[in-house]
Amino acid sequence: MHLKYESTLREPLVDGVKDYHQVTEDIISPIEAKPGKLWYVGFFISLMLLAFGAFSVTWEVYYGTGVWNLNKTIGWGWDITNFVWWVGIGHAGTLISAILLLFRQGWRTGVNRAAEAMTIFAVMCAGQFPIFHMGRVWMAFFVLPYPNTRGPLWVNFNSPLLWDVFAISTYFTVSLLFWYSGLIPDFATVRDRAKTKLRKLLYGIAAFGWTGSTKHWQRHEALSLVLAGLSTPLVLSVHTIVSFDFATSVIPGWHTTIFPPYFVAGAIFSGFAMVNTLLIIVRKILHLEDYITIGHMEAMNKVIVLTGSVVGCAYLTELFMAWYAAVPYEFDTFYKYRAAGPLGWSYWIMMTCNVITPQVFWFSKMRRNVAVTFVMSIIVNIGMWFERFVIICTSLYRDYLPSSWSYYRPSWPEVGFYMGTFGLFFTCFFLFSKYFPVIAVAEIKSVLKTSGESYKKGMEQYEQQSAEQFEAGLHHDDDHHHDAHGAVAHAHHN
Numbered sequence: 001m002h003l004k005y006e007s008t009l010r011e012p013l014v015d016g017v018k019d020y021h022q023v024t025e026d027i028i029s030p031i032e033a034k035p036g037k038l039w040y041v042g043f044f045i046s047l048m049l050l051a052f053g054a055f056s057v058t059w060e061v062y063y064g065t066g067v068w069n070l071n072k073t074i075g076w077g078w079d080i081t082n083f084v085w086w087v088g089i090g091h092a093g094t095l096i097s098a099i100l101l102l103f104r105q106g107w108r109t110g111v112n113r114a115a116e117a118m119t120i121f122a123v124m125c126a127g128q129f130p131i132f133h134m135g136r137v138w139m140a141f142f143v144l145p146y147p148n149t150r151g152p153l154w155v156n157f158n159s160p161l162l163w164d165v166f167a168i169s170t171y172f173t174v175s176l177l178f179w180y181s182g183l184i185p186d187f188a189t190v191r192d193r194a195k196t197k198l199r200k201l202l203y204g205i206a207a208f209g210w211t212g213s214t215k216h217w218q219r220h221e222a223l224s225l226v227l228a229g230l231s232t233p234l235v236l237s238v239h240t241i242v243s244f245d246f247a248t249s250v251i252p253g254w255h256t257t258i259f260p261p262y263f264v265a266g267a268i269f270s271g272f273a274m275v276n277t278l279l280i281i282v283r284k285i286l287h288l289e290d291y292i293t294i295g296h297m298e299a300m301n302k303v304i305v306l307t308g309s310v311v312g313c314a315y316l317t318e319l320f321m322a323w324y325a326a327v328p329y330e331f332d333t334f335y336k337y338r339a340a341g342p343l344g345w346s347y348w349i350m351m352t353c354n355v356i357t358p359q360v361f362w363f364s365k366m367r368r369n370v371a372v373t374f375v376m377s378i379i380v381n382i383g384m385w386f387e388r389f390v391i392i393c394t395s396l397y398r399d400y401l402p403s404s405w406s407y408y409r410p411s412w413p414e415v416g417f418y419m420g421t422f423g424l425f426f427t428c429f430f431l432f433s434k435y436f437p438v439i440a441v442a443e444i445k446s447v448l449k450t451s452g453e454s455y456k457k458g459m460e461q462y463e464q465q466s467a468e469q470f471e472a473g474l475h476h477d478d479d480h481h482h483d484a485h486g487a488v489a490h491a492h493h494n
Contacts, residue, residue, distance in 0.1 A: 013106055013447045015290040020445050027439050028190055030286045035434055038285045046426035053420005056413040057132060065135045069411045073404045074396045078414040079129045081388045085270070086126035086421065087168065087242055088263075088384060091235060092271025093119030094175050097182075098231035101224065107299050109443040110291050114282060115275045116179040117436070121428040122274070123172045125421035130164070132417070160244040167241040171234045178227040184210050185220065186437040239267040246391065252333040253395035256321065262314035266384060269307035269354070272300050273380035278429065280374045282438055291439050294368050301367040304380065308358035311387075315355065329400065337398040338390060342407055346386050347394065353383025 018026075035043075060067055070077050093115040100108040131140045143165050145155045155162050188210035191203035210216055243259035276297060283292040322334035338347050357379050360366045367373070393408050432438070 011293070011295045013110060013293070013295070014444060015293050018290065018448060020448065023444050023448060024189060024441055026288070026291070027437050027441050027444070028186075028193060030433075031190060031435060031437065032193070032195075036285060039430060039434065042281070042285070042426065043430040046423050046430060049419050049423025050427050051420075051423070052416050053418075053423050056416025056420060057128075060132060060413045060417065061137060065133070067411060067413050069409060069414065071406055071408075073399060073406045074393060074408045076133075076392050076396065077408055078389075078410045078418060079133045081385065081392050082418050082421065083126050083129035083133075084242055084263075084388045084392075085385050086122050086129070087239060088267035088270045088388075089274045089381075090119040090122035090126065090171075090175075090271065091239060091264075091267035092275050093117070093122075094171075094178070094231045094235050095268055095271065096275065097178060098228040098235065101228045102232060106447050107296055109447050110293065110296050110439060111275065111279055111300070112443070113179075113182065113436075113440045114278055114438050116175065116182065117429065117432045117438075118271075118275060118278055119175045120172070120179060121425045121432075123168060123175070124428070125425050127168060127172075128421065129417075130161070160241065160248050163241045163244060167234075167238045171238045174227060174230050174234055178224075178231055181220065181223050181227065182440060182443075183436060184208055185212065185442045186440065188212065189441055190437070236264055239263045251395050251399065252327075252329040253338065253391065256318065258314055258317055258321070262311065265307045265310040265314065266387060269304060269311055270381055270384035272303050272307070273377040273384075276300055276304075276373055276377040277381070280370060280377070282433055286433060286438065288439065291444060294370070297370065297373050298364075298367045301361045301373060301376075304376075305358055305361040308354060308361075308380070312355040315351065333395060333398065338394040341394065341398065343390075343394045343397060347390050350383055350386040350390050353379050354387060357383075 014023075068077065068079070093112075096108050096115040097112045100112070131137055134140060143155060143162065145157075145162075148154075184207055187203050187207035191200055191207050194200040194203055240260040240263065243263035246254035247256060247259040249255060279292050279296070283289050319334055322330045325331075338344070357376065360372065360376065397408055398405050
C-alpha cells in the first residue's frame with residue numbers, strides 16, 4: 001500500500017501491521033523465552049570451536065611460537081593475516097551506527113545493534129593475535145607506555161605496531177561505550193517486564209536507573225551524537241593505522257601510499273559482508289523477518305558492491321604502479337611472485353572473490369535474494385581473508401635475498417587458533433542474541449510512525465477524502481474542540 005504523497009522508491013523499514021506494543025513483544029520476547037533448537041546447535045558448535053582454539057593457544061604458549069610454521073623469511077603468517085582480517089570485520093558496526101546516524105539514515109535502525117555487537121566481538125578476536133604472536137604473552141604489558149622502574153626501557157613511539165595499540169584500544173573503548181549507551185533504554189524495558197527478582201536486579205543494574213523521562217532521553221540523544229562524532233574519524237583512522245604496519249616498511253609490495261584508503265574500503269567491504277551473514281542467521285533464529293527486511297539487505301549489498309569496486313580499483317592501481325615505477329623488485333613481487341609464483345593461487349582466489357563475484361549485486365534481483373546474499377557474504381569474507389594473506393605472505397616469501405626464499409603453510413596450532421576465534425566470536429554473539437535485545441526497540445519505534453503499515457492504514461482514510469471533505473473535517477474537529485472547551489469552562493464557572 002502506498003500513500004498519495006509517499007515515495008514509491010522507499011519501502012517500509014518495518015514490515016507487517018505493527019503497533020508500539022507489538023514491537024516490544026516481538027523483540028523482547030526471545031529474551032524471556034527459552035531459545036529454539038537452532039540456537040542450541042549454533043551455540044554448541046561455537047563452544048566446540050572455542051575449546052579447540054583454547055587448546056591450540058595453550059599448546060603454542062607452552063612450546064613457544066616455534067610450533068607455528070613461521071620462519072626467518074616469513075615472520076608474519078596466519079596470525080597477522082587474521083589480526084588484520086578481524087579488525088576489518090569490526091569496521092562495519094561503527095560505520096552503520098555512527099556515520100549513518102549522523103547522516104540520519106533511517107534504515108540503520110533495524111541492523112545497528114547487531115552490527116555494533118559484531119564490532120566489539122571482532123576487535124576482541126583481533127587483539128589476541130598480536131599478543132600471542134609475541135611468544136611470551138606474560139610480557140605483553142611491555143607494549144603499554146606507563147611510568148616504570150626499568151630505567152631507559154621504554155616503548156618505541158616510532159613503531160606503527162605501537163600506534164596499533166593506541167588505535168585499536170581507543171576504537172574498542174568508544175565502540176563499547178556507544179553500544180552500551182544505546183542498550184540502556186532497552187535494558188529498562190526488559191527490567192520492567194521481568195518476572196523474577198534476579199532478572200529484575202541484573203537488568204536494573206544494567207539500565208542505570210533509566211525511567212524514560214524527557215531529561216533522560218535528552219541526555220541519551222546528546223551522548224549518542226557525541227559518541228557518533230568521536231567514532232566516525234576512528235572508523236577511518238583505525239585501519240589506516242593498521243595499514244601503516246606495512247606502508248612504512250621497505251618490503252616490496254608493502255611500501256605504498258595507496259594502503260590507507262585501500263585498507264579502509266576493504267574493511268568496510270568485509271565488515272558489511274559479515275553483518276549480512278549474522279543478520280541472516282539472527283532473523284531466521286529469532287523470527288525477526290519483519291524488522292530485518294529485504295530492504296535492509298539490499299541497502300547493505302549496495303555498500304558491498306561500491307566498496308568492492310573501490311577495492312578492485314586499488315588492485316589495478318597497485319599493478320599499474322608496480323609497472324610504472326620501474327623498480328625491478330616491485331615489478332617482480334607483483335607480476336612474478338604474487339600473480340604467478342608458488343602462492344599465485346591465493347592471488348587469484350582473492351581476485352575472484354573480491355572483484356568478480358560481487359558484481360552480481362548490480363542486479364536488483366540478486367541484491368534482494370536472501371540465499372544469494374548469504375553465499376556472497378561468505379565469499380566476500382573468504383576473498384578479504386586471502387587479500388590479507390596475499391599482502392603479507394606473497395611479499396615476504398620472495399624478499400631481497402634469494403637464499404632466504406621459502407614457502408609457507410600453516411601448522412595445526414595456527415589453524416586451531418583461528419578457528420578458536422570464530423568460536424569466541426559466535427559464542428559471544430549467541431549469548432548476546434539470548435540476553436540482549438538484538439534490535440534497538442526505541443529506535444524501531446521512532447521510524448514506525450512514518451514507515452510502519454499501521455500508521456499508513458490510519459492515514460489511508462484521509463487520502464480517500466477530497467480537499468473539501470478534508471477541510472470540512474478540520475472545521476468539524478475545531479467546533480468539537482471549542483464545544484468541549486466551552487463545556488469545561490461552563491462547568492468550572494458553575
